[in-house]
Amino acid sequence: MTAVDASSVGRRGPGGARDALARFLRRPLASYYLVLGAAGLLLLLGLVMVFSSTTYMSTQQFGHPAHYFLRQLLWVTVALPIAWVISRMPLRVLRALSLLMVIGATGLLALTFVPGFGVVRGGSRNWLDFGGPFLLQPSEAAKLALIIWVAHVFANKGKLIRHWKQLLIPVAPVAGFVIALTLGQNDMGTAAIMVLILLTMLWVIGVPTWLFGLMMGVVGVVGVYFIFTAPHRIERMGNFLDPFADYTNTGYQAANSIFAFANGGWWGTGLGASTQKWGTLPEQHTDFIFAILGEELGLPGTLMVIVLFLALGYAGLRIAMRTTDTFVRLAAAGITGWFMVQTVVNLGMVLAVFPVVGVPLPLVSYGGASIVVTVAAVGVLLSLAKHEPGAKEALAARREQRLERREGRTT
Template sequence: MPLLRRYAGMATAEGGTPNNGTGVDLRASLGRFLRRPLASYYLILGSAGLLLLLGLIMVFSSTTYMSTQQFGHPAYYFTRQLLWVLVALPVAWVISRMPLRFLRALSLLMVIGAIVLLALTYVPGLGVVRGGSRNWLDFGGPFLLQPSEAAKLALVIWAAHVFANKGKLLRHWRHLVVPVGPIAAVVVGLTIGQGDLGTSVIMMLILLGMLWVIGVPTWLFGLTLGGVGVLGVYLIATAEHRLARILTFLDPFSDYSVTGYQPANSIFALANGGWWGTGLGASTQKWGPLPEQHTDFIFAILGEELGLPGSLMVIVLFLAFGYAGLRIATRTKDTFVRLAAAGITGWFMVQTVINLGMVLAVFPVVGVPLPLVSYGGASMVVTIAAVGVMLALAKQEPGAKEALAARRRRRQRQEART
């Protein structure tokens, strides 16, 4: 009895009520964790790190047969993916420790560089067509560059910087439109001209989300949203292959051999996996029936091999990332931090929803990879760099800097003792 009273007293002191079960213990532990100043930092780091690790595993699993057939050994694509990750991690580490004023100072150069690279895709001999889109650059080396991926991050950072500088001027709608509107139109226009509608849609939705966070007047937001909708309908209606995808995505089997081939085989993969999956490495769709199984449709292979638990794990990790991003945006008083966090979080969440929608045949196939999981060079580097930006933003939360300083002092004392 004294032991029980002592335990109840400890629980009451920590959480207000005695713990009477594992569920209460977990809720109390989660509550204590979320009250920590660095909770968002660790959520971003943990969720992104686990997604990256899972992505490497699935890239290897989904490409063993293809790598063997094309290059004679099973780890070709995995090795390239690992190389890009090893290149990107130091970049993210540097960005996460970079003062925000320096990042903001670079934002204009970033967006100018993105526009130049996008324009170079139209130069004969440099621009490369893949998957029906001219959105790759080939400078003659072993790797191709996809400028539209870098343009997403550059546009978010620069727009957040411009809006933060304007301050109270944003009460006037003209300052909401200029100069972000024209520059964004150039970036999106160049991306649309490449034939990459999926990335263009993501860019427009990111900017709409940032405008919503700013508190744009309802009439202007509605006008912008309507303009984006009209543009999307026009682009779909004037391209035969896009219109065919829209007309068949609800029933991929109606045109199985052409536009419905990818989504139909994605459904086959998920159905084959069932509740518990076939086991890691035991996918049948990766042997050829499912195109782009390591890029846009890697979630289908993951669902086939790891079943519902693996699929839910990916969704939970993305939700944790999204929660942390929104937490940063709502807790900070810095306008740049709020807008940049909202923009990057919106980018990741929108792209994830679109990708999962393609895999589940809920949305048409628009060629959008799953962040941090799908195979890709430039997209992986830029995505990991964006995680580095989010870590830098997380350090601006109330009490975060003090907590980091205290952690450094503890580490120094421990090193001094040894």
């Protein structure tokens, strides 16, 4: 074998792949493309799985198999332009809108308690009905609004943030009120996600260890209180490790989720060939869509989803770590923490590692409000990625190249 052949083999081998990956990650816009690619693939896979998991239910309820898929496609079509606008929005505009976002989200949360507007679904009063064909879930918008506003407040404090009281005022009362409204809706899963998002951001900003430990203790005590004051939560906590002990009641969803993975085996039954979606597994297109994915696509499909979320999480952390802007760092950490925490909770719930708490899988599960807000959050991440070192220069150079190509075609 010649030297040229040997070097060619080396470039094609594992070492060559690692070198190519290293070169890609050294590019100023690597985080931007990672967020765009991972989120785009998850969104596309979600559309496929929503269609696959709802064909029977849609046919039974509406007479044709694509009802839920078309609604999800409509929401995605609405969400993508919003994300595009946000990704190109100057950060000063996003920050200026942060207070209005929190006020608006809080007002919508409060509106769920008004008779005639609030709708109870799945035991939680976390939906708004304005009389149209679609329902709105304000708690989803509240997550993103809180992240943007908290990042803006902390960034404005500057060096004052070194004093622990500045970490709590006004963030603690405002966030506490939003979380209290969510708990009042009987939506403990979403409230827990909000708390974990805020703890992530406080950790990133550098909260004193004693204060962080105190907050963790308070959160733990409050969480235990809410669990043991609700009989249905006590049952879930007592049975989630062995769903088959109460198969016909509290363990039904978790047990059938396990059946889905067992039926799929290593390689899956094939796209569209799930048996659990035929009315056996409740919420198969929302909270438990990962179980249907595991049944139909097997281990390769589940690993693909996990890898895509890990890539999205890595890109978000990379944005937070590489920037010198406090707002960018906190907003990126908050959005990344939200996606990762909610993903872990959903996968743990579907795999019967965690109790069933009713949390969808970001970008994949069916749901109008959740898909619009999570895609909008991806747009925020894309905007934040443009503030990494060298990213603005790379974007300017790319625009110049496109302009030159257009001018070349017109001459």
